[in-house]
Amino acid sequence: MALRSLLFFSFLLLPALGQQPGGSDDLRSLLEFKKGFHDDPSGLVLASWNPASTAGGGCPSSWHGVACDGNGAVVGVALDGLGLNGNLKFATLLGMRSLRNLSLSGNNFTGRLVPAIGAMTSLQHLDLSGNRFYGPIPERITELWGLVYLNLSYNGFSGVFPSGLWKLQQLRVLDLRSNALRGDVGALLSELRNVEHLDLSYNEFYGGLSMGLANLSSLAITAKHVNLSSNKLSGVFFTGESLQLFKNLEILDVGDNQLTGELSSFEALTNLRVLHAGKNQLYGSLPLDLVGSSMALVELDLSGNGFTGKLLIVSVATDLKYGVTVLVVGPIFNINSTSLKILNLSSNALSGSLPSNIGSCSTLDLSTNMISGDLSPMQKWGAMLEIVDLSSNLLSGSLPNLTSQFEVLTSIKIRNNSLLGMLPSVVGGSPKLSVLDLSLNNLTGPLLPSLFTSSSLTYLNLSGNHFTGTLPIQMPHSTESLVLPSVLHMEFLDLYDNSLSGPLPAEIVQMQKLKLLDLGKNSFSGEIPTEIGKLPDLEVLDLSMNHFKGQIPDMPQPSLKSFNVSYNDLSGLVPENLRKFRDDSFHPGNALLVLPNGVSGIDSQPGFINNEGQGHHSKSRVRIAIIVGSIGAVVLIFFIFMAVYKIRTQELCGRNGFSGHTSGRDVKLGRFIPPNFFRSHKNDAVTSSVSFSNDHLLTSAAQAMPAHKEIVTETVERGFSVSREVGSEAPSHCARDGCASGGGFNLSPGFPLNPSAPFVNADFTDQPVVLDVYSPDRLAGELFFLDTSLAFNAENLSRAPAEVLGRSSHGTSYKATLHTGHVLTVKWLRVGLVRRKKEFAKEVKRIGSIQHPNIIPLRGYYWGPREQERLILSDYVYGDSLALHLHDARSLNAKRNMETLEVTWNRKRKVGKGEGDFQKAGRREREEKLGAQE
Numbered sequence: 025m026a027l028r029s030l031l032f033f034s035f036l037l038l039p040a041l042g043q044q045p046g047g048s049d050d051l052r053s054l055l056e057f058k059k060g061f062h063d064d065p066s067g068l069v070l071a072s073w074n075p076a077s078t079a080g081g082g083c084p085s086s087w088h089g090v091a092c093d094g095n096g097a098v099v100g101v102a103l104d105g106l107g108l109n110g111n112l113k114f115a116t117l118l119g120m121r122s123l124r125n126l127s128l129s130g131n132n133f134t135g136r137l138v139p140a141i142g143a144m145t146s147l148q149h150l151d152l153s154g155n156r157f158y159g160p161i162p163e164r165i166t167e168l169w170g171l172v173y174l175n176l177s178y179n180g181f182s183g184v185f186p187s188g189l190w191k192l193q194q195l196r197v198l199d200l201r202s203n204a205l206r207g208d209v210g211a212l213l214s215e216l217r218n219v220e221h222l223d224l225s226y227n228e229f230y231g232g233l234s235m236g237l238a239n240l241s242s243l244a245i246t247a248k249h250v251n252l253s254s255n256k257l258s259g260v261f262f263t264g265e266s267l268q269l270f271k272n273l274e275i276l277d278v279g280d281n282q283l284t285g286e287l288s289s290f291e292a293l294t295n296l297r298v299l300h301a302g303k304n305q306l307y308g309s310l311p312l313d314l315v316g317s318s319m320a321l322v323e324l325d326l327s328g329n330g331f332t333g334k335l336l337i338v339s340v341a342t343d344l345k346y347g348v349t350v351l352v353v354g355p356i357f358n359i360n361s362t363s364l365k366i367l368n369l370s371s372n373a374l375s376g377s378l379p380s381n382i383g384s385c386s387t388l389d390l391s392t393n394m395i396s397g398d399l400s401p402m403q404k405w406g407a408m409l410e411i412v413d414l415s416s417n418l419l420s421g422s423l424p425n426l427t428s429q430f431e432v433l434t435s436i437k438i439r440n441n442s443l444l445g446m447l448p449s450v451v452g453g454s455p456k457l458s459v460l461d462l463s464l465n466n467l468t469g470p471l472l473p474s475l476f477t478s479s480s481l482t483y484l485n486l487s488g489n490h491f492t493g494t495l496p497i498q499m500p501h502s503t504e505s506l507v508l509p510s511v512l513h514m515e516f517l518d519l520y521d522n523s524l525s526g527p528l529p530a531e532i533v534q535m536q537k538l539k540l541l542d543l544g545k546n547s548f549s550g551e552i553p554t555e556i557g558k559l560p561d562l563e564v565l566d567l568s569m570n571h572f573k574g575q576i577p578d579m580p581q582p583s584l585k586s587f588n589v590s591y592n593d594l595s596g597l598v599p600e601n602l603r604k605f606r607d608d609s610f611h612p613g614n615a616l617l618v619l620p621n622g623v624s625g626i627d628s629q630p631g632f633i634n635n636e637g638q639g640h641h642s643k644s645r646v647r648i649a650i651i652v653g654s655i656g657a658v659v660l661i662f663f664i665f666m667a668v669y670k671i672r673t674q675e676l677c678g679r680n681g682f683s684g685h686t687s688g689r690d691v692k693l694g695r696f697i698p699p700n701f702f703r704s705h706k707n708d709a710v711t712s713s714v715s716f717s718n719d720h721l722l723t724s725a726a727q728a729m730p731a732h733k734e735i736v737t738e739t740v741e742r743g744f745s746v747s748r749e750v751g752s753e754a755p756s757h758c759a760r761d762g763c764a765s766g767g768g769f770n771l772s773p774g775f776p777l778n779p780s781a782p783f784v785n786a787d788f789t790d791q792p793v794v795l796d797v798y799s800p801d802r803l804a805g806e807l808f809f810l811d812t813s814l815a816f817n818a819e820n821l822s823r824a825p826a827e828v829l830g831r832s833s834h835g836t837s838y839k840a841t842l843h844t845g846h847v848l849t850v851k852w853l854r855v856g857l858v859r860r861k862k863e864f865a866k867e868v869k870r871i872g873s874i875q876h877p878n879i880i881p882l883r884g885y886y887w888g889p890r891e892q893e894r895l896i897l898s899d900y901v902y903g904d905s906l907a908l909h910l911h912d913a914r915s916l917n918a919k920r921n922m923e924t925l926e927v928t929w930n931r932k933r934k935v936g937k938g939e940g941d942f943q944k945a946g947r948r949e950r951e952e953k954l955g956a957q958e
Contacts, residue, residue, distance in 0.1 A: 049119045050098040051075065051084055056116035060135070063109035097122035104151070105130035115140050127151040129175070134158065137181075142167035153177040153199065160184075161205070166191045175199040177223065182206075185229075189215040201225040201251065209257060214239035223251040225277065232259025233283070237266065244269035250276050253300065257281040261306065264288035271295070279303050279325065287311045287326075291318060302327040302368065305819055309333045310374075315359045315367070315383075322363055327370040327389065330817045334376035359383040369393070370413065371806070373817045378414070380404050391415040391437070392806050394815065399424050399443075413437040415461070416808055423448050423462075435459035439485070440808065440865060447472050456480055463518065464488040464865050471496050471524070482513045487520035487542065488862040494526035495519075495548075497534075513537055520566065521545040521862055528567075530555045540564040544588065552577055552589075567592065568613075576602065576617075589614065805888030808865070810872040814883055816842055821886070821897075826850065839900050847900040848883070855892045868896065 055075060064070040068088040078084045083092035091100035099122050108131040115138050117123065124146055134156040142164025150168070153175045160183035161176070168174075172194050182204040189195070189212065198219055206228040214235060216222065222243070229252070247270060261283050270276075273293055277300040286308035290296060297320060307330035314324055358381040359367065367382075368389040377397035382388055382405050391413045398421030399414075415437045422445030423438075434456050443465040451460065452474030460475070463485045470493035475484060514535045520542045527550035528543065538559050544566040551574035552567065564586040565579075575596035576589060587605045595616035602609075603620050610617055807818040820843055829837040835853040842848065858864045864887070872882035886895035 050122075051078060053117055053119045054084065054087070054090070054098065054101070057112070060112040060116075060133075061108055061110040063107075063132075065107040068106065069103060069108065091125070093122065099123060100125035100127075102127040103131065104128070107131060108133060111135045114138050118143055120144070120146075122146055124170075125149040128155065129153040131155055137162055137165070139164045141165060145169055147171055148194075149173045151175040152179065155179055157181060161186060163188065168192065169194070171195055173197045176203065177201040179203055185212060187211065187215065190217060193217055195219055197221040199223045200227060203227055206230065209233070209252065209255070210235050210239070213243055216243040218246050219243060220246050221249040222247060223249070224255065225251045225253040227255055229255040229257065231257065233257065233262050233266075233278070234260050235266070237269065240266055241269055244271075244273075246272065248272050248274045248295075253277045253279040253281070255281055257283055259283065260285035261287060261301070268292040274298070276300070289313055294318075294320060296321060298323040300325040302329065304329055307331060310369070315361050315364060317360045317362065319361055320363050321361060323366040324364060325366070325368040327368045327372070329372055330819050331369070331372040331374060332815050333374065359385060371817070373815050373820075375815060377401065378419075382406060382409065384408055387411040389413040391417070392808075393417055394809055395419065398422075399438075402426060407431060409433060411435040414441070415439040416806055417441055418809065418811075419443065422446075423451070423467075425450055430454040430457070433457055437461040438465070440464040443467055445469075449474070451475070452478065454478075454480075459483040461485040462489070464862060466490060468492070470494075471519075473497075476514075477512075479513065482537075483516040484514065485516065485518040486522070487518045488866055489522055491519070491522040491524060493524065495524060495529055495543075497529040497531040515561075516540045518542040519546065521866070523547060525549065527551075528553055528556070528572075532556060533558050536560065538562055539583075542566040543570065545569040547571060549573070551575075552594075554578070557581070805886055805893055807884065807886050809884040810869065810882055814846070816844065816846075818886060821848075821850075824848075849880070849898045849900045851896040851898070853894040853896065858891075858894045861887055864894070 054073065058069070058073050061070060072086065072088040073084070073090075074087075077086050083096040083098065084090050085092050089101055089103045090098060091102070093099045098120055101123065102125065104127050108128075110133055112128075112133050112135045114135070117126070118140055123144065126147060127149065129151045130153070132155065133152075136159040137152075137157065139162040141162065145168060147168050148170050149172060151173065154177070156179065157176075158180035161181055163186040165174075166186060166188035169191065171192050174192075174195060174197065177199045178201070180203065181200075183206070185200070185205045185207045189198075195217070196219060198216070199221070201223045202225070204227065205224075208231040209224065209229040210231045210233070212224075212229070233252075244266070250270075250273065257278065258281070261278070267288055267290060270293055272295055274295050275298040276296065277298070279300040280303040283301070283304040283306060285306065287301070287306060288311070290299070290311055291313045299314065299321060300323070302325045306326070310326065310331055310333070313319060314321060358379050360381070361383050364383055364385055366387040367385050368387075370389045370391040370393070372393055374390070374393040374395060376395060378390070378395060378399065378401040380401045384406060386408050387410060389411075392415065394417065395414070396418040399419060400421070403424050403426060410432055411434060413435070416439070419438065419441040421443065423443060425448040430450055431454070433454055435458060436451075437459065439461045440463070443462065445467065446469035447462075447467065449472065451457070452472035457478065458480055460481065460483065465488070467486070467489040469491065471486070471491055473496035475481060476495075476497050512535045515537050517535070517538060518540065521544070523546065524543070525547040528548055530553040532538075532541075532553065533555035536559065539561050540563060541556075541559075542564065545568070547570060548567070549571040552572050554577040556562075556565070557577050557579045560581060561583055562579075562581050563583050565584065566586070566588045568588045569591040572589065572592040572594055574594065576594055576599055578599045578601065579587070580601055587602060587609050590608065590611055591613035593616075594610075594614040595618075597618045598610065598620060600620070607619075610619070805818065807821065821840065824840040824842050826838040826840040829839050829849065831837070833854070834857060835851055838850040838852065840848045840850045865885070868882060868885050875881065880898050880901055882896060882898050884897045886893070886897070888894065
């Protein structure tokens with residue numbers, strides 16, 4: 025009886041034992057998870073994830089992206105790159121106890137990672153990259169003991185990354201790039217144990233890389249790929265001892281941070297293939313082993329740093345007689361590596377000549393340095409070169425007539441140098457050349473016709489040279505007519521500021537992909553061809569400063585964004601589709617060009633339109649404009665007079681606040697882009713007034729307030745005079761003379777300082793005032809030199825202590841002391857004074873070439889990405905201003921007392937004689953140039 029009962033119960037248990045208990049749970053979890061899907065562009069998921077397709081609640085293997093093991097349990101969900109949308113609830117997956125792979129990359133999912141995800145301990149592969157997940161990463165993610173692959177890149181995760189990564193002993197890949205995560209990178213690196221691939225780029229991690237060997241050894245032994253770029257790292261680079269630990273490292277990227285110091289030797293990293301350390305604050309000499317034959321580097325990027333010194337060649341030589349191995353240092357930098365393909369050393373302060381050997385490089389960027397000499401070393405470069413950029417150096421001479429080197433070249437940029445001569449014919453015949461930029465040089469001769477028939481050239485910039493002749497696209501029926509290919513891929517054609525002449529050929533219509541056409545500042549003549557309106561993709565057209573006549577053709581392109589035909593002799597009515605552009609697109613010049621409102625060019629009469637009514641209305645409008653303008657002028661003069669009176673009154677008050685000789689007060693510039701911000705403490709009371717004067721230096725013998733008080737100054741964009749006083753009464757002398765007190769503008773800390781604004785002059789107490797000036801922006805412009813005697817970069821200039829010297833209608837002058845002790849005068853140009861970089865560079869070079877004992881020569885200039893970032897550099901000359909040479913100290917006191925200025929005749933005579941000598945030298949120089957031309 026007992027045996028029968030046992031057999032009966034065993035029979036009942038058999039079906040239960042045969043079931044897969046996890047199958048039904050997994051099915052329910054996936055269906056709940058599916059409820060977060062809102063959109064399925066492919067239709068693969070929503071259509072297939074149907075409970076009816078599973079028999080008896082087993083494994084849904086027919087569902088798209090779902091994988092099961094042999095027992096029917098779901099072990100993987102992979103829905104990568106399907107474009108799915110939805111707000112996911114990860115808590116719905118907690119019941120899937122066998123899930124090892126969850127991959128949802130390349131979708132548009134949103135939502136948060138819940139702390140309960142730490143309960144999914146079976147997970148080995150978690151990929152949520154390329155979505156819109158947000159919020160902090162929960163600390164319990166470090167409880168996923170079996171995790172091997174974790175990819176959370178390209179999302180919106182934020183906050184401090186949790187500690188405890190040391191628990192994930194199996195983790196091999198950690199990818200967190202492109203989020204808003206932060207934390208101490210040193211603490212995070214020290215917790216990693218066996219990671220091979222680490223990517224923290226494009227986040228907000230901070231800290232330095234100077235960690236102890238014990239903290240770094242666990243990661244260094246296994247790491248092959250380390251990317252820490254585009255964070256907020258600071259401090260020194262890895263030490264030499266630390267680098268030696270990375271025996272297996274293949275890729276190291278620390279670019280776009282704030283790392284400082286010198287680079288150690290990389291000779292021990294024999295497996296290193298890629299090193300990116302650009303856009304930092306590294307300095308010193310280049311580690312020569314990086315381009316030596318012992319390294320296996322393929323890519324090297326050290327651009328945007330402060331590396332200095334001449335380019336040297338270091339080779340190993342052995343004395344067979346004595347058995348001694350020595351390093352031989354030569355005058356030219358060579359690249360002996362046979363593996364290096366991409367080398368970027370741009371935007372440093374390297375000097376010397378071009379290397380005579382570049383190894384097997386296919387991409388070479390040495391732009392924005394101080395490399396001098398000619399281009400003859402290029403003749404020894406290998407035939408594997410595809411991209412070369414030597415722009416913004418001090419190169420001279422002519423372009424070599426290279427042959428084999430141009431066979432595979434796709435891009436040549438040697439802009440902003442001092443190249444001479446004509447274009448070699450081989451340049452136009454390069455079969456793969458796509459980009460050619462030789463702008464801002466002194467090249468002469470005619471343009472090569474082959475450049476305009478090339479089927480590969482897309483970008484041609486020859487602006488800022490001295491090319492002559494016509495645009496070599498021959499007119500029809502000419503015996504020398506060129507047969508244009510059926511397809512021209514030219515998209516960018518810039519010939520601005522040359523000496524080209526003749527008509528604009530109608531064959532320009534063959535360049536159907538043209539987006540920019542700049543022929544301004546030449547001597548083109550004739551009519552603008554109507555075919556120019558048939559360029560469908562044209563976005564920028566500049567024909568200004570030529571001799572075009574006739575009417576403007578219709579330009580129906582909707583893509584046209586910039587249009588300029590000013591300074592020509594055009595006439596007729598402006599086409600309707602061009603009336604969206606401002607008046608300065610047509611004027612000055614074009615006196616006979618008629619605007620749609622009946623008013624033609626600047627010098628034309630209102631009655632030019634053949635419509636009496638329109639002419640009558642135009643005359644009425646002119647009369648009204650004259651009356652309103654006259655009234656406005658009177659009001660403006662009155663306000664100017666009052667402003668000048670107020671400024672003079674404040675000057676008299678400010679000058680009574682100190683005595684003795686005054687010199688400039690140090691103002692530390694954190695960056696020279698733009699001159700930054702005055703930083704203040706919100707809780708500190710400001711107790712002294714600061715006035716802004718038009719003709720005073722920021723004085724340093726001036727005394728300031730105690731440490732717990734601070735002057736906060738700010739200037740406004742238009743350069744108005746501003747004063748501020750908080751928490752203190754006006755000085756007695758101001759009360760007598762009517763100085764401005766208190767009121768002023770309510771200044772907020774962090775307001776940008778404008779170079780056009782007046783300068784600071786203050787009343788002082790006991791301590792020298794230091795205005796801490798800083799900028800949140802990184803340097804993004806270019807620093808150009810006119811000679812090779814100076815060796816510094818934009819970063820050195822930005823760190824130089826500076827003081828205000830004076831202000832003129834052109835901008836503000838600063839005295840800047842470099843780290844080497846060299847003192848410069850930095851002229852910060854007024855906004856709007858400089859428009860085009862080409863004209864500016866050419867004019868600076870011209871002025872810099874003037875030599876006269878009474879003229880301080882220009883040493884260089886800085887061109888930033890924004891209009892207010894234009895600086896001119898020259899040597900600082902110690903001494904007083906011209907005003908002090910004309911008026912001695914007694915005259916300044918006399919001016920305060922409203923007495924007559926005393927000017928000594930001897931001093932005036934010396935100044936007049938110097939001015940006359942200068943003008944005589946200028947005339948002599950012009951006569952010599954004219955004689956040379958004749």
